[in-house]
Amino acid sequence: MNVYDFTVKAQDGSDVPLSNYKGKVLLIVNTATGCGFTPQYDELQDIYDAHHGDGLEILDFPCNQFGNQAPGSDEEIHSFCTGRYGITFPQFAKVDVLGENQIPLYKWLEENSTFSGFNGFMGAIVAGVVKRNDKDYKNNSKIKWNFTKFLIDRSGNIVARFEPTVKMAEVKKQVEAQL
Numbered sequence: 525m526n527v528y529d530f531t532v533k534a535q536d537g538s539d540v541p542l543s544n545y546k547g548k549v550l551l552i553v554n555t556a557t558g559c560g561f562t563p564q565y566d567e568l569q570d571i572y573d574a575h576h577g578d579g580l581e582i583l584d585f586p587c588n589q590f591g592n593q594a595p596g597s598d599e600e601i602h603s604f605c606t607g608r609y610g611i612t613f614p615q616f617a618k619v620d621v622l623g624e625n626q627i628p629l630y631k632w633l634e635e636n637s638t639f640s641g642f643n644g645f646m647g648a649i650v651a652g653v654v655k656r657n658d659k660d661y662k663n664n665s666k667i668k669w670n671f672t673k674f675l676i677d678r679s680g681n682i683v684a685r686f687e688p689t690v691k692m693a694e695v696k697k698q699v700e701a702q703l
Contacts, residue, residue: 525679556593
């Protein structure tokens with residue numbers, strides 16, 4: 525099984541088979557519009573601008589499960605992201621990345637990756653918040669917060685997981701290594 529086995533929902537509710545992205549390097553990210561990490565949209569767009577022509581796609585999945593930081597409709601979220609951050613990469617319908625309504629794609633991502641910890645000052649803050657809801661968070665692969673990223677190679681396999689506190693320069697470096 526790989527990423528191409530999944531179908532997700534576009535903002536308009538239509539089905540989008542991820543097999544449409546065969547042969548591309550993918551960076552899959554769950555996002556929120558009101559999060560301390562929301563400015564990462566700027567860096568994600570910069571990476572996309574630099575490497576979309578090389579075969580990179582960034583797939584954006586808004587999620588309201590962490591601190592209710594993406595409360596708007598799909599249209600409101602998209603309008604905010606395009607207006608404030610100028611994103612041009614694909615943004616899908618809002619999803620659940622945890623729990624009983626977790627979409628199958630995120631179940632697969634979670635089950636086939638490992639949590640590597642938070643780092644830096646923001647990491648300490650996020651860890652404190654996460655620990656309130658998941659005492660064993662260090663020892664499971666559940667998605668912990670907004671802006672968790674998964675790097676997928678051109679064959680559809682997970683090659684890296686980045687927690688939101690990982691520096692975007694490291695994300696960019698590993699994306700470029702796959703291109």
